Amino acid sequence: MTPLSKIVIVGGGTAGWLAAAMLRHHLRQDVCEITLVESEDLGTVGIGESTVPPFVGLLRRLGIDEREFVQETEATYKLGIRFVGWHQHDDSYFHPFGVIGRPIETHDFYQCWLKARARGDRSSLQEFSPCSVMAQNGRFFLPTRARNTPIGGANYALHVDAAHVARYLRGYSEARGLKRIEGHVTEVARAANGFIERLTLEDGRKIDGDFFIDCTGFKGLLIEKALGVGFNDWSQYLACDRAIAVKTEHAGPIMPYTQATAQKAGWSWRIPLQHRLGHGYVYASRFCSDAEARSTLMRTIDSPALEEPKIIPFTTGHRRQLWKDNCLSLGLAAGFIEPLEATAIHLIARGVEFFLRYFPDRNCDPALTREYNRRMVADFEEVRDFVVLHYCATQRDDSRFWRWCREIALPDSLQERIELFKRHGALREGVDELFRKSSWQSVFEGMGIRPTGYCPRVDHLDYTQIQATLETAREAIRGMVAHLPTHEEFLQAQTGAPTP
């Protein structure tokens, strides 16, 4: 074993700085030096404002004070996503974090609810989700401080300012010994065995390392340009390939959720931060020109723009090998699935976690890289299937884009999930999966896919008990949420920031 003694990260976007923070936290400085090279002239994608709940857990594991982080990154709390106009033009649904209902004795809540619906009960699934009820009422409280209450099963993520996050993580990493080099990498030299040996900067400086992490964004300077691993393109499942984004002034109350509104050739986002809003339109260039996209975006914004809108082209998919030899790719360099469920930052963190799990020595045994690639591709596929579900069941046929979404051939893994769910209300759920059953159930329900029956085991439970439990649970959540602070009041108490 010849341990890694010098890891070089190339790129200082969210991927680079998150990797730096996590590695600096986990690896001893006297054993392994970590250097990050970035070019301020090239800049970052500067976007990525919505996260998922594991991000909050990650902050905790890094020993970061959540309150301080919320303050420094102008963050707001996120209880889920409100989808407007996805199933039909004029409807909406909510995908909440956290639980929906609790088991009744040993019976799955969802199956009990299905039976109640079959018997004529009119309650909606989301009435049993603490996050949905809080979001609908614009209220927020930390579920971690209310565990044994009706909102104890809630969960949350954050909306963050991407530039502030990179700055915060840079401070965190440098305080723990990370060495940062400002410079533009122009050459990647490889050894006879194909491993990357050295980087050369524009000004001639050389940077040696025994392991390299490519965080250079879409171009994949090391993993693709130098190592040419190839790309697995998923455009046949997801048509969107461009986004136009703009930051705007604050408007209205700060809602504790992301809004994703279906548009003629894609969808637009609205993300509230403490000091401003983030807006964007993700669209399919085969159905919509950049000029049309710009005018759609400008129609959706509800406050003055703070900058010129910026267009970001992307290809959906992932590198065929995310880790090859002594080069690991993370972030946009590794792959990208449109930001509908805000999963990209999560996939960066997963990449670093798996890298630490399969941590190599200088030889980088191919058995480790194979296992890493298998696990990461499984994560990418899970996200892809979940995102495709939001489109494929649409009833919309009012544009070429939506007709295309209805007609695509689904990945087998998603087709099997849908069939199992439709016939039995059951879900294939792995221990390691990001989206748990309440997520799938919410999107299935929101997109009009409901099982044809319920699990027959529920008939072994007295129906009056089901009815009484549903009634009590619904009232308990509603009653408690009515007494919670509004999201703005909570933020103000947490951060001391003035309410805009």
Ligand SMILES: Cc1cc2nc3c(=O)[nH]c(=O)nc-3n(C[C@H](O)[C@H](O)[C@H](O)COP(=O)(O)OP(=O)(O)OC[C@H]3O[C@@H](n4cnc5c(N)ncnc54)[C@H](O)[C@@H]3O)c2cc1C
């Ligand atoms: C439209 C859109 C919306 C998104 N929304 C979300 C979201 O809501 N939630 C979410 O989790 N994610 C989202 N993402 C993804 C998220 O933005 C990225 O995952 C995240 O910002 C990481 O980017 P990155 O660090 O990989 O790349 P970048 O930000 O592009 O950083 C690349 C870095 O590499 C450096 N670099 C490049 N070439 C060189 C070179 N030759 N020499 C030196 N340095 C170099 C650059 O200077 C820069 O520092 C979104 C992405 C897009 C496109």
